[in-house]
Each structure stands twice: as structure tokens, then as C-alpha cells.
Amino acid sequence: MSDVIETTPGWLTPGELELARARMPIVYVEAVPVRVDESGQVTRIGLLLRIAPDGTVSRALVSGRVLHHERVRDALLRHLEKDLGPVALPLIPASPQPFTVAEYFPTPGVTPYHDPRQHAVALAYIVPVAGDCRPRQDALDLVWFSPQEAASPLVQQEMPGGQGVLLKQALAHVGCLP
Amino acid sequence: MSDVIETTPGWLTPGELELARARMPIVYVEAVPVRVDESGQVTRIGLLLRIAPDGTVSRALVSGRVLHHERVRDALLRHLEKDLGPVALPLIPASPQPFTVAEYFPTPGVTPYHDPRQHAVALAYIVPVAGDCRPRQDALDLVWFSPQEAASPLVQQEMPGGQGVLLKQALAHVGCLP
Amino acid sequence: MSDVIETTPGWLTPGELELARARMPIVYVEAVPVRVDESGQVTRIGLLLRIAPDGTVSRALVSGRVLHHERVRDALLRHLEKDLGPVALPLIPASPQPFTVAEYFPTPGVTPYHDPRQHAVALAYIVPVAGDCRPRQDALDLVWFSPQEAASPLVQQEMPGGQGVLLKQALAHVGCLP
Amino acid sequence: MSDVIETTPGWLTPGELELARARMPIVYVEAVPVRVDESGQVTRIGLLLRIAPDGTVSRALVSGRVLHHERVRDALLRHLEKDLGPVALPLIPASPQPFTVAEYFPTPGVTPYHDPRQHAVALAYIVPVAGDCRPRQDALDLVWFSPQEAASPLVQQEMPGGQGVLLKQALAHVGCLP
Numbered sequence: 001m002s003d004v005i006e007t008t009p010g011w012l013t014p015g016e017l018e019l020a021r022a023r024m025p026i027v028y029v030e031a032v033p034v035r036v037d038e039s040g041q042v043t044r045i046g047l048l049l050r051i052a053p054d055g056t057v058s059r060a061l062v063s064g065r066v067l068h069h070e071r072v073r074d075a076l077l078r079h080l081e082k083d084l085g086p087v088a089l090p091l092i093p094a095s096p097q098p099f100t101v102a103e104y105f106p107t108p109g110v111t112p113y114h115d116p117r118q119h120a121v122a123l124a125y126i127v128p129v130a131g132d133c134r135p136r137q138d139a140l141d142l143v144w145f146s147p148q149e150a151a152s153p154l155v156q157q158e159m160p161g162g163q164g165v166l167l168k169q170a171l172a173h174v175g176c177l178p
Numbered sequence: 179m180s181d182v183i184e185t186t187p188g189w190l191t192p193g194e195l196e197l198a199r200a201r202m203p204i205v206y207v208e209a210v211p212v213r214v215d216e217s218g219q220v221t222r223i224g225l226l227l228r229i230a231p232d233g234t235v236s237r238a239l240v241s242g243r244v245l246h247h248e249r250v251r252d253a254l255l256r257h258l259e260k261d262l263g264p265v266a267l268p269l270i271p272a273s274p275q276p277f278t279v280a281e282y283f284p285t286p287g288v289t290p291y292h293d294p295r296q297h298a299v300a301l302a303y304i305v306p307v308a309g310d311c312r313p314r315q316d317a318l319d320l321v322w323f324s325p326q327e328a329a330s331p332l333v334q335q336e337m338p339g340g341q342g343v344l345l346k347q348a349l350a351h352v353g354c355l356p
Numbered sequence: 357m358s359d360v361i362e363t364t365p366g367w368l369t370p371g372e373l374e375l376a377r378a379r380m381p382i383v384y385v386e387a388v389p390v391r392v393d394e395s396g397q398v399t400r401i402g403l404l405l406r407i408a409p410d411g412t413v414s415r416a417l418v419s420g421r422v423l424h425h426e427r428v429r430d431a432l433l434r435h436l437e438k439d440l441g442p443v444a445l446p447l448i449p450a451s452p453q454p455f456t457v458a459e460y461f462p463t464p465g466v467t468p469y470h471d472p473r474q475h476a477v478a479l480a481y482i483v484p485v486a487g488d489c490r491p492r493q494d495a496l497d498l499v500w501f502s503p504q505e506a507a508s509p510l511v512q513q514e515m516p517g518g519q520g521v522l523l524k525q526a527l528a529h530v531g532c533l534p
Numbered sequence: 535m536s537d538v539i540e541t542t543p544g545w546l547t548p549g550e551l552e553l554a555r556a557r558m559p560i561v562y563v564e565a566v567p568v569r570v571d572e573s574g575q576v577t578r579i580g581l582l583l584r585i586a587p588d589g590t591v592s593r594a595l596v597s598g599r600v601l602h603h604e605r606v607r608d609a610l611l612r613h614l615e616k617d618l619g620p621v622a623l624p625l626i627p628a629s630p631q632p633f634t635v636a637e638y639f640p641t642p643g644v645t646p647y648h649d650p651r652q653h654a655v656a657l658a659y660i661v662p663v664a665g666d667c668r669p670r671q672d673a674l675d676l677v678w679f680s681p682q683e684a685a686s687p688l689v690q691q692e693m694p695g696g697q698g699v700l701l702k703q704a705l706a707h708v709g710c711l712p
Binding site for chain 1: 372376378379380381382383422423424425426427428451452453454455456457459461462463466467475477479
């Protein structure tokens, strides 16, 4: 999940965020960017490529916090624009019903998801993306995978914290689990 | 639900369709065409206006049979193109999970849905429509309503067979039930 | 939504909770307790009756916070046991997919849901209840309504903050919206 | 999917069923029987063991046709009672929303599901089972597997026609995909 900390005035300072993270679950959204054909069938899944300071390569879904007084759909749009650029044209779902809820615990093993920094409750959505994606911020690149590639051990092992499991759940939801 | 009978060779003749309708449930798809804003929020619902031979005005969702060897998503696309025209640009859902299943019985009162011709099991989907809608065939017009108007008694009473209930279920699913 | 503040050591003090509520969205669960027949059809909806210090009567769904390091399903079970008693035998859903997400804003009108105390993001579930319900704590009583009664203006006007809308969404989801 | 042909008077004769199967999609329900703990977490998945006339061992979900004038929830109950016995106490879902729709085509490769006899559109549900299961009819036995075992290659290869994929989709939906 994104390491970016929002510091907009009126929201949490980094210190307050650290405190809150130790005391209560944090609301997150997660988006699985997909390309679809004319019939809505998923043809490609987009994963962000990140390279950590120690050189470790990892792949990630679009993910981030919901801010105070921000709607879930606005948080989805904001994080997609931040990670995919301003002309990605994401089609935010009309319904707030997520395909699943991923519960990231600071303790590994409670659920399939793990985040050492916090207890995050993430609402997960499939988001078709129609435009050009130009990753910004800490994302180096966005790579499109076929459903088969996305579910392969090679890609799965590059997705830490259980995001590989979440990706497979997304593939199952759209009927593309190999 | 549509009265149109497909007679493509290899499928059912009208006589065979009548026989089948008396003996087994028929698979249908139903689509609720919507306009959405940038955040995916539904702003308008599109209803087909029909005028029966006796002059009765009614409003309808996009609806029709799934044919033999046709995928649900292809049936959705076909009926949307048939009713809304070739440049409506419907965004067929990536997931086959419908927001509900409407069971139309030939006997009124078993469920909220009623179809005197048949027992139809209809998979219902919300379908954002991005392009221009130019109704064809037996539909006279497509009229866009706000969620408040769509749920109003005036519109509800013009939707026979329980499609008004299905429309309210769609509004509930997208968080727009007044 | 419940006014009860959990003060278990290690979680938030009332002062810290107030601070957090002013700064970030709070994760909630909401449960619609239902009675079902053998075929799973909903026959009754259970609503908590509350009488405020000023004598105002209100009806409420089961609702409460998810605590730090608590799974959503454990929070559901805890709040159902707290409000319905120890022998209610609630059947917590196998899937974490909620039927909707209700976003309560401190500012009225942003969404259909309003909570003057906080921005709450509530995951909403239908929960069949098989046993005896013996409300505890601040709930005076649990009253079972038919779907028709639950959607009636009389009951709806006794459900503040948009919980009446959420109840209608639940009825729509189980195919019981009148 | 079940080979059992219902011949109740008033429905289809075997000959008529064969004709219908060649001409139109057939409505099916499929149930994934599960054991859940107090918090609703799935602990075991029940699979029917079948031995074909040629000695081939296969495992199957509960599956069968929806009859004319039969509700989906009644079809679910009927097939569960037929396959698991009269005291299995299945908890049929309150909502008609399936977790997915599996489209079985007579031609392999169109979808992940294949049925040489017919085009079946199957509404798939997770069904917690609380009582004793005593398989009847052509099922030899019901065996309970852990989620890990159910998703293993060993079990998957014993599930023909794509039911192994459907089982993995069910595991994904309940958050138990390994």
C-alpha cells in the first residue's frame, strides 16, 4: 500500500497519523486498473512497478487512504489520478459495493493481508481505465498483464503484503482466474 | 420486457419459443442505462418509452433473452445496441455478478415481477452509457430521469410487470434511492 | 449510530476518540437483523427501539465501531451480541463483501447519511438471526417488522441519520422492497 | 453438473429436455456447501464424490436445473436436500445476488466452464450448512476439505467442466483463496 502521507492542512500531521495508526483501523481504497473489450471482458490488468531504496522490485495495485470528509468514490478518483496520471480516464464504479474488503493487519497471519505500519480496512474495486496511463510520484511504471500473467507465481511473488491474493480475488470476481 | 422474438436460423422458431416458454424458465438480461459523473456517481437513469397498440404509455428498462451459445455480456451488448442505437457506447460490467436476479413469473404475486408470457430469470446490471442514444425498433424514445424522478410514483406507475421495483433496486444499489 | 464509546485499555480514550473523529473517517459496521424462512426469504426485520433523554423515540440498526486489530466479522459479532444478547445466534456472512457502504458525513446532504459527531464509513451486512433476542445496554427493545412495515413512512421517520435509507437498501438487496 | 433429469409431470419429458438443451440456455443453480465458525469464517468446503460407470472419480458442487415456476431459492433448497439429505439444514442466502454467474458452454474454451450436453447459465451461491449431511441419489459421499485442500491441484483436477474454477471463485469471494 502507498507510503505517501497526505499533509494537507486540516487533516492529520505525520505525527498524528502515526498515533492514529497505532490506535484505530484506517479506511483505505484499493483499485485494480483493467483494460476491457467492447463486451466488458477484462483483457489486461495494470500493476504499478516500484523500486524500493534497497533495489527491491515490487508490483502494486492503486491504493491509498480515504481522507476526512472525502467520499470513497472521490478517494478512488484521487488515488487513480495520482498514480496513473491526469488522462487515464478511470471509470469509477457506479455502486459503492466493493468486490471485497481486504483487512491489512500489523500482525501477519490474522488475514491474508499484512501491513506492518497499521490496521487498514481497504474497500477494493475493479476500475476500467480507458485513457493513457502516465504514472507519477513514486511509481516508476505501469505494466499491463494478461490475466494469466497476473496470476502467475512470478508476478504474485512481487506483490507483498497480500496484494497478490487481492489481485487473484479480483480476477475471480471478473471471471478471469486461470 | 421486450416482445421482440428472435428468429435467427438455428435458434428457436416462434412456435418452439412458445412451447419452451410454457415448460422452462427463460434466461434474460436486464440493463439499467445510467449517466455517471467523473466520480462514477449516477446522475441520470434512461428509460425507454413505449406506446402499446391500445395507446397505453409505458416505460421500460433494456431487456431481452440470452440466446443459445451467447454469453451474458454479449446478450447485454446486443440488447443495448438494439434499443439505444450503435453509438450509445455502453460500458458493460467487467464482472458477471448481477446486482440482483429478477424472477418474472406468469402467475402474479409469487415475486414482485410478473410476465404473463413466461417464467423469466433475469440477470440485472447497471450499465453506464457514455455516447449518444438513438432508440430503434419498437422503442419510441429514451428519456433521462434524475434518481428522484425515476423513483417517483408517476414514473413507477408507468413501469409494468415489476420493472419499477427493479429500477428502485438499481437505485438502492448505486446509493441513489430517495 | 450507537453512542457507546469503547474505552478498553490500549484503544482510544474518549478524548483521543474525539480528536480522531475530527480528523479521519472511522470504520463502522452495520447489521440489519432479519428472520428468514426455510428458503432464505426474509420475513421480518429487527429494529432496535431507543428513547433519548428528551423522550424522542427512534429506531436503529445494529451499528458500531471496528476496533484496532479487530476483524470486521468479529466487530459484527461483538455489536450483535451487545445489542441482541448472548443467545441471538446471528449468522455472520461468510463473505466480507457488504451489500453497500454507507458514508455518514458530519455535514448533512453530502450523502444520504448524516452523523453530526463524525465521518463514518460503515460496511453494511444482512444478518439472519436464529435465536432469542434480548436487547441490552441502551436499547430498550427489539421489534420485528414485516418488510412492508419497515419501508413504511411511519417507521422510516423514526430512523434518523439516513438509517431509514440504509434499511430500504437492505430490503432492495434481499428482494423485499415494496 | 448433475446428470439427473427431472421428469415430474407438467415439466419437460427427457426428449423435450434434449430438444430444449440444443436450442436455448438452461437456468441452473450451483451451491458451494461450507461449514462456518461463529464469526462466519469458512472452515470447510463440502464436495460431492461421484464415481462414473467407467470408474472415474470426480468431485462436484451441488448443482441442478431451475424448474418452470420454481423460484431460484426453492431450486437451491431442493437440490441441496436431494444431494445432502433432509437434515443438512442449509442456510439459503437472503439475497438473490449470486457471487458469480458460471456460463457452461457445449463448446470448450468460450468460458472457463464446459458442459458437453448444453448451454447452462448457473447462478452460484455460498451456502453454509449447519446439520448432518447424508448424501443420497448418485452421490457416494460428501467430503469436507479445508480451503487449502479445496484449492490444491489434487482436488482441482478431480473437478471437471470448470467446477474447480468456480470453487476457487467461491474461495476468493469468502476471502479464503490460498
